[in-house]
Amino acid sequence: MVSSYEYDDGSYDSRHPSSAASQPGGDHGYDPNFVPDSVKTFVGHLYRHIREKNVYEINQMYEGSFQLLSERMFRETPWPSVEAVAQYVDKDHVFCLLYRELWFRHVYARLSPTGRQRVESWDNYCSLFGVVLHGVVNMQLPNQWLWDMVDEFVYQFQSQCQYRAKLKSKTEEELQLLKQYDQAWNVYGVLNYLQALVEKSMIIQILEREKEGLEQFTATDGYDYEGGSNVLKMLGYYSMIGLLRVHCLLGDYHTGLKCLAPIDINEQGVYTIVIGSQISTIYHYGFANLMLRRYVEAIREFNKILLSILKYKQFHQKSPQYDQILKKNEQMYAMLAICVSLCPQTKLIDENVGAQLKEKYNDKMVKMQRFDDEAYAIYDELFSYACPKFITASAPVLEEPLTNYNQDAYRLQLKLFLYEVKQQQLLASVRSFLKLYSKITVAKLSTYMEVDEATLRTILMTYKHKMHAVNSDGKIINNSDVDFYIIDDVVHVIETKTPKRYGDYFLSQILKFEEMITELDKIKLD
Numbered sequence: 001m002v003s004s005y006e007y008d009d010g011s012y013d014s015r016h017p018s019s020a021a022s023q024p025g026g027d028h029g030y031d032p033n034f035v036p037d038s039v040k041t042f043v044g045h046l047y048r049h050i051r052e053k054n055v056y057e058i059n060q061m062y063e064g065s066f067q068l069l070s071e072r073m074f075r076e077t078p079w080p081s082v083e084a085v086a087q088y089v090d091k092d093h094v095f096c097l098l099y100r101e102l103w104f105r106h107v108y109a110r111l112s113p114t115g116r117q118r119v120e121s122w123d124n125y126c127s128l129f130g131v132v133l134h135g136v137v138n139m140q141l142p143n144q145w146l147w148d149m150v151d152e153f154v155y156q157f158q159s160q161c162q163y164r165a166k167l168k169s170k171t172e173e174e175l176q177l178l179k180q181y182d183q184a185w186n187v188y189g190v191l192n193y194l195q196a197l198v199e200k201s202m203i204i205q206i207l208e209r210e211k212e213g214l215e216q217f218t219a220t221d222g223y224d225y226e227g228g229s230n231v232l233k234m235l236g237y238y239s240m241i242g243l244l245r246v247h248c249l250l251g252d253y254h255t256g257l258k259c260l261a262p263i264d265i266n267e268q269g270v271y272t273i274v275i276g277s278q279i280s281t282i283y284h285y286g287f288a289n290l291m292l293r294r295y296v297e298a299i300r301e302f303n304k305i306l307l308s309i310l311k312y313k314q315f316h317q318k319s320p321q322y323d324q325i326l327k328k329n330e331q332m333y334a335m336l337a338i339c340v341s342l343c344p345q346t347k348l349i350d351e352n353v354g355a356q357l358k359e360k361y362n363d364k365m366v367k368m369q370r371f372d373d374e375a376y377a378i379y380d381e382l383f384s385y386a387c388p389k390f391i392t393a394s395a396p397v398l399e400e401p402l403t404n405y406n407q408d409a410y411r412l413q414l415k416l417f418l419y420e421v422k423q424q425q426l427l428a429s430v431r432s433f434l435k436l437y438s439k440i441t442v443a444k445l446s447t448y449m450e451v452d453e454a455t456l457r458t459i460l461m462t463y464k465h466k467m468h469a470v471n472s473d474g475k476i477i478n479n480s481d482v483d484f485y486i487i488d489d490v491v492h493v494i495e496t497k498t499p500k501r502y503g504d505y506f507l508s509q510i511l512k513f514e515e516m517i518t519e520l521d522k523i524k525l526d
Contacts, residue, residue, distance in 0.1 A: 032081035039080055040088050042069060043099065047089040050098075050139055055223065059142035067320050070106055078111065079103050094137065097128040105152050108159065115177040118160055122184040125153055129193050129235075133200050137231050143222060143270070146231065147277045150238040153190070154245050160185035161249075161391035165406035167398070175398055187393035191246060194239040201236025204262045222270045237263075237270060241277060244284050249391045251413055253288035260285060265301065276321045279305065279328045287388065290335060291417070293469045295343035295479045302336045306353045330360075334386035337361040338379065341368040342424060343467070343479045344431075371425040379421050383414060424466055426459050434482045434493050442489045460484070460491070 042065055049057040070079075082100045089095045104121040107113050113121070128149075131137060164178055183189065198204065209215035222234045240259055247256030263269055265285060272278045282305040289298040309329050316322050336357060340346060346354065357365075364382070368375045390409035433440075433448055446456040467480035483494045 030077045032078070033084045035080045035084050035088070036073060038069060038073065039085065042066070043085050044088050047092065047095050050095065050141070053140045055140050055142055058140075059144060062142060062145050063320065066102065070110070074106065075110065078107050094128075094131055094139075097124060097131065100124045101128060101149060101152075104156075105148070108152070108156060113159075115163075115174045118156070118163065119177065119181045119184045121156055122160075122181075125156075125193070126189075129197065132232050132235060133196055138229055140223060140230050141234075143230075143234060143277075144274050146234045147238050147274045150194075150235060150242045151276065151280065153193075154242045154249075157185050157187075157190045157246070158249055158389060158391055161187075161393065162389065162406050164396050165392055165408075166404045167396055167402035168404050170402065175402075178396065179398055182395055186395075187246075187250075191243070194242050194246065197232070197236045197239040198243070198259075199236075201232045201234075201239075203233060203236035203240070206233065207262050218268070218270055221273055234270075238277065241271060241281050241284075244288070245280060245388075248284045248288055248388050250393055251390060251409065253291050256284065256288050257292075275316055275319070275325060279309075279325060283328050283332060284388070286332065286335060287386075290339055291413075293420070293466065293479065294471065294477070295339045295469075296345055296348065296477065297471070299336065299339045299343070299345055299348050302332050302339070303349050303353050306332055306336065306356070307350050310352055310356065331386040333357060333360050334382045337365050337368075338382055338386070341365050341379075342421070344369075345479070345481055347481070369428050371421075371428060376418060376421065379418060380414065383417050384410075387413065423462065427463050427466060430459055430463050431480070431482055434484060434491070435495070437491075437493055439490055439492045442486065442491060445491060460486070 042061065046058065046061050046065075049061065079102070082096045082103065085099060086092075086096055089099075101124060104113070104117065104124060107117060108121075167175075170178075206215050206217050210217045217233075222237060223230045224233075240263060243259035244256040247253070247259065260281070263271060263281075265271075265281065271281050282301050286298045286302045286305075289295070289301070306329065309325065313325070313329075316325055319325070333356065336349075336353075337360070340349070340357070349357065361382075364378050368378050387410070390413050392405060392409045396405075429449060433445060442453055442456060446453045449456060449459070451459070463480075467483070468476050468478055471477050481495065484491050485494070486492070
């Protein structure tokens with residue numbers, strides 16, 4: 001049977017992973033060659049639907065059948081090996097690569113991957129992305145699967161960096177594998193694949209043409225309804241989000257935001273269709289802005305996504321990603337608490353989100369604005385809970401004495417963050433005085449603050465510096481709701497007023513009224 005995927009086989013076989021994937025240690029009852037009837041049926045149907053480009057059925061099998069079979073039959077063991085199932089899918093090369101991608105993802109999610117499995121998973125991604133980049137892949141896959149593919153690729157890279165940085169407990173065999181396969185999950189390799197997918201897909205040009213009305217990308221959710229393929233295009237699109245995440249893990253926030261720039265997050269886009277993609281985008285976008293002191297932008301985006309989760313959370317309860325949604329939701333509330341404590345712009349927050357924020361962090365936020373030892377401890381706690389799992393991208397030094405350095409990158413980012421907090425120690429009191437006056441002399445303000453005039457001028461300049469930031473376009477933006485300028489030793493205060501959004505208020509009241517009517521309709525009167 002002729003495969004429905006058109007590609008040059010010979011280009012990729014040299015990178016195909018070794019035949020049998022390693023079994024998880026200690027799982028002696030697992031037979032990789034045994035294929036239950038339900039798995040034969042699953043792979044057969046999935047293969048047929050992919051050949052027919054039946055995206056709806058593929059998605060049903062991917063999100064439904066695969067999860068159910070994993071829960072029922074493979075809770076503590078891997079799926080059958082790709083060699084065992086290949087005969088039921090005409091030994092199709094690309095389908096086998098897709099199956100192995102699911103196989104390894106299952107091992108990472110439910111079991112503990114061995115060092116060799118980590119290398120084999122890297123090889124499989126190289127082969128799969130190689131086919132997509134250099135072949136003509138004539139198939140359509142659900143956006144959810146393509147997003148998960150990129151998301152998992154970055155996750156496994158992060159996991160490998162953490163794994164190889166814990167050297168103390170490594171066996172001699174594991175150390176030997178790290179030496180032998182030192183290029184597996186190399187940071188340059190990961191970045192190169194993601195960047196290659198962005199460039200080869202021409203996604204940046206597609207998004208630019210869409211703005212001019214020459215392309216229908218968002219309207220079709222990225223799918224090709226004229227018999228083409230969405231795979232390269234969507235992998236390129238999601239790779240921009242993957243690049244943002246990788247650069248955040250490395251602590252390079254400017255580059256991360258630059259990689260995401262082609263996607264306008266102020267508009268509904270394809271990234272909002274898959275909830276995991278939307279949350280990951282805003283989580284890392286908001287965190288990068290927080291670390292770059294763009295607090296207003298971070299608050300604005302956290303508010304939007306938290307409000308969205310609040311409204312639609314019940315619709316995702318049966319989703320496999322539900323636990324992850326809840327975790328990221330809590331982390332973003334913690335980051336919002338940090339942002340509001342450093343930049344009190346509560347007017348930007350919806351009342352429903354504000355109520356949740358108060359319920360979770362009101363006491364801590366009051367303490368955080370005092371900038372004493374207890375406040376720094378709370379900033380430390382919230383940052384540690386909410387931040388990404390930073391990585392050290394450099395290869396380990398495999399020489400005695402072996403040490404663990406998996407926490408080094410995190411400690412560095414925490415140190416930089418707390419140093420920034422400490423620099424803002426005197427800004428809260430300056431702000432409170434400025435809010436009381438429309439104008440005040442420097443001498444009088446220095447008396448109130450119990451500092452000399454020279455010190456006060458330094459504090460005021462620090463306030464100016466810390467409450468302003470440079471946005472992605474290189475323009476200076478004001479983060480504070482209170483600004484000032486000095487003429488002839490008189491401080492003139494400008495209070496920024498946020499325009500009231502009456503439409504949002506009325507919409508929220510209408511929604512509340514409709515919920516009330518729905519609840520009343522459920523009441524049965526005797």
